[in-house]
Amino acid sequence: MNRAKAVCDRVYIVGGSGFSAPEDAYVYLVDAGSEQVLIDSGVGYGIDRIEENVRSLGFEPAGVWHIIATHCHIDHIGGLAAWKERYGPKIIAHELDRAGIEGENNSLTAASMYGVDYRPVKVDTLLSGELQELMLGDLKFNFLHTPGHTPGSISVYIDTKDGRVLFGQDIHGPFSPAWGSDLKQWRVSMQKLLALKADVLCEGHAGIYRGEKVGKYIESYLERYQA
Numbered sequence: 228m229n230r231a232k233a234v235c236d237r238v239y240i241v242g243g244s245g246f247s248a249p250e251d252a253y254v255y256l257v258d259a260g261s262e263q264v265l266i267d268s269g270v271g272y273g274i275d276r277i278e279e280n281v282r283s284l285g286f287e288p289a290g291v292w293h294i295i296a297t298h299c300h301i302d303h304i305g306g307l308a309a310w311k312e313r314y315g316p317k318i319i320a321h322e323l324d325r326a327g328i329e330g331e332n333n334s335l336t337a338a339s340m341y342g343v344d345y346r347p348v349k350v351d352t353l354l355s356g357e358l359q360e361l362m363l364g365d366l367k368f369n370f371l372h373t374p375g376h377t378p379g380s381i382s383v384y385i386d387t388k389d390g391r392v393l394f395g396q397d398i399h400g401p402f403s404p405a406w407g408s409d410l411k412q413w414r415v416s417m418q419k420l421l422a423l424k425a426d427v428l429c430e431g432h433a434g435i436y437r438g439e440k441v442g443k444y445i446e447s448y449l450e451r452y453q454a
């Protein structure tokens with residue numbers, strides 16, 4: 228297993244396949260100065276490794292005051308309940324994926340696909356609409372609604388010394404009617420992401436893309452799932 232890895236100014240990988248548990252989507256830590264923010268939380272049982280990785284960077288897990296759930300799939304939200312019990316961070320997610328995260332509809336989480344039980348958690352800050360901004364620590368987080376993979380999928384971007392960093396978890400799909408996937412909406416969402424002209428893309432399963440590879444990566448999926 229790897230230890231945490233620096234991505235660019237402010238951003239580190241602290242979880243994911245090879246970092247915490249094989250089923251975990253990448254978990255990113257953003258250093259927002261007076262607090263740290265996690266992007267997603269993995270499937271759940273890798274949480275001790277994630278904490279160790281946070282500590283290996285010189286941060287404390289208790290310094291994570293917010294966790295952003297990019298969408299309601301178990302490989303992203305399975306660790307939320309344990310984090311909340313241990314350290315009490317506030318959970319941020321889009322209102323259209325709330326039912327999955329809060330346990331009202333378990334099929335939305337894809338938990339059975341992973342053979343794990345999901346422990347629901349309450350969302351503290353519900354996002355709605357197209358774009359919302361929140362100051363967390365000393366950084367402005369931009370939450371862009373990018374439905375398609377799930378109805379409440381969000382992409383998050385921040386501006387750093389290394390340029391614009393985009394967290395686009397699961398922008399590659401897959402798609403399933405069981406989760407309310409919508410390819411037509413997804414294509415519109417991908418155009419929104421291209422328009423951001425991000426310098427760094429932190430993806431949920433594919434890892435890190437930089438420079439012109441960011442746009443090429445998104446475009447390659449648009450070609451694969453043409454109308």
Ligand SMILES: [Zn+2]
Pocket residue numbers: 252300302303397431432
């Ligand atoms: Zn995923």
Ligand SMILES: [Zn+2]
Pocket residue numbers: 298300376397400
């Ligand atoms: Zn997903």
